[in-house]
Amino acid sequence: MPDPAPTLVTGAAGQVGQDLLRHLVGRGVPVVAADLRPRPDGDPTLDAIPWHRLDVTAPGAVADLVGCLRPQRIFHLAAILSARGEQDPQATYRVNQTGTYNVLEACRIHGVPQCVFTSTIAVFGPGLPEVVPDDVPLHPTTMYGVTKVAGELLGAYYAQRYGLDFRGVRFPGLISASLPGGGTSDYALFMYYDGVRLGHYTAFCRPDTRIPLMYMPDAVAGLVDLALAPRTRLRRHVYNIAAFSPRADEIARSVQRALPGVRIDFEPDPERQAILDSWPRALDDTAARTDWSFRPRFDLDAMTDDLVPKVRALVHGRSAEAPSPAAAP
Ligand SMILES: NC(=O)c1ccc[n+]([C@@H]2O[C@H](COP(=O)([O-])OP(=O)(O)OC[C@H]3O[C@@H](n4cnc5c(N)ncnc54)[C@H](O)[C@@H]3O)[C@@H](O)[C@H]2O)c1
Known part of the structure; x- marks a missing residue:
């Protein structure tokens, strides 16, 4: 055949x-x-x-x-x-x-x-x-x-x-244990990545920034x-399609729950904040759920629990001098 x-x-x-x-x-x-x-x-x-x-x-x-x-x-x-x-x-x-x-x-x-x-x-x-x-x-x-x-x-x-x-x-903004491709939702992954690597991260957005994210x-x-x-x-x-829509400071709390002692600060960058503010805070994905049974498995904390060990492996597989990833959708 x-x-x-x-x-x-x-x-x-x-x-x-x-x-x-x-x-x-x-x-x-x-x-x-x-x-x-x-x-x-x-x-x-x-x-x-x-x-x-x-x-x-x-x-x-x-x-x-x-x-x-x-x-x-x-x-x-x-x-x-x-x-x-x-x-x-x-x-x-x-x-x-x-x-x-x-x-x-x-x-x-x-x-x-x-x-x-x-x-x-x-x-x-x-x-x-x-x-x-x-x-x-x-x-x-x-x-x-x-x-x-x-x-x-x-x-x-x-x-x-x-x-x-x-x-x-x-x-939505996608999060995984790999270096992202230069999107504006990257602040979420950096909280995990630099949290593991350096113990601190300064996010380029306001703490009340809310956009849809997905693992x-x-x-x-x-x-x-x-x-x-x-x-x-x-x-x-x-x-x-949608999974969860946390505020940036809610992501920070989820990271700190899994990585106690990590410090996350917020210093909004005007250009990237303006892009984030122009995006939806939450999406209605009823049609995807009805037509082809879309059902995400991960919420924010489930993602954190799955992601942190993977980010640890990613970081420890790299040189300690590795540069911070370029600041996704
Ligand atoms: N990552 C996210 O958060 C996100 C969110 C929404 C939508 N998307 C969409 O998902 C898709 C994949 O995104 P990603 O996060 O993997 O991005 P990425 O930047 O990691 O990957 C994009 C890939 O496209 C390749 N590419 C760039 N120019 C090319 C060209 N001229 N010819 C062939 N290949 C070229 C790059 O080499 C790169 O490997 C994109 O269409 C993106 O718009 C991603």
Whole structure:
């Protein structure tokens, strides 16, 4: 019997990509990885996955790889996130907007049945209700948010015009025991990371900052559950998903419960605080829970208990001189 067509993951070397690859392998899905960056060292699961260097801004390269692999599904993750995106909005446009167009075009040209897209709470802008439903006016304030709105709309267009099965989630800020990719929700992970490494951390936000967060195992399981859900059950292309929405000082207390003696201070950075203030405080994900039974397993304290030993392992596997991670969605 011929091998089943693989699943292709773009942006595979990133914070979500690496965990998604391990999750897909764990579910027995044949997977192929692509990223601008090489395969990360030292993980036997990742070592066994075919790895392609791919720049999604190059349309020919994207079409060639997709034509050669003929995947049954593409998880399109490659992106530049919010904080880095504001340092170079032009590159962010090329990667997020043109890159997504190139991937959708490759799906159309080579008849890829499904494309799964990772959107973000950064699609929202100021003036939101306390709990934000799927359908509100989208007025993002960052290039990252603007390009993700465009990606959601482009995908819906390819679904309607060309019959592509386009699905996506709007991830909250994601937390895992890996160094994040330059987003604005990174203050939450730094409380754990620098708490273990240095015993203190100064957060770049106010203590009352509240945004939706999610632990990575729930995020990747949710993304794959959405990809595998019967299309007939889905009433939308892109879904809000939510887990918990703690204030920054509540995260600090949860960290201090697990790591007594850690000191966490708050010195808001005006630019990043303005982005955080423009995002939802909480999301309504009723449609995801109804249509494809999305159910996160971790609340804040359950995440802390699971994460702290993993951050300890991450920190102790590194040099004590290792720099603080770059300041996710
Ligand atoms: N991490 C979060 O908190 C979060 C929240 C909301 C949404 N998301 C979305 O999830 C996806 C993955 O995010 P992440 O946290 O893993 O980000 P990340 O920055 O860790 O990874 C992004 C990956 O994209 C790759 N990439 C960048 N430019 C590329 C190009 N031109 N061609 C090919 N690859 C390129 C990078 O090398 C990197 O490995 C993104 O689409 C992001 O918008 C993440």
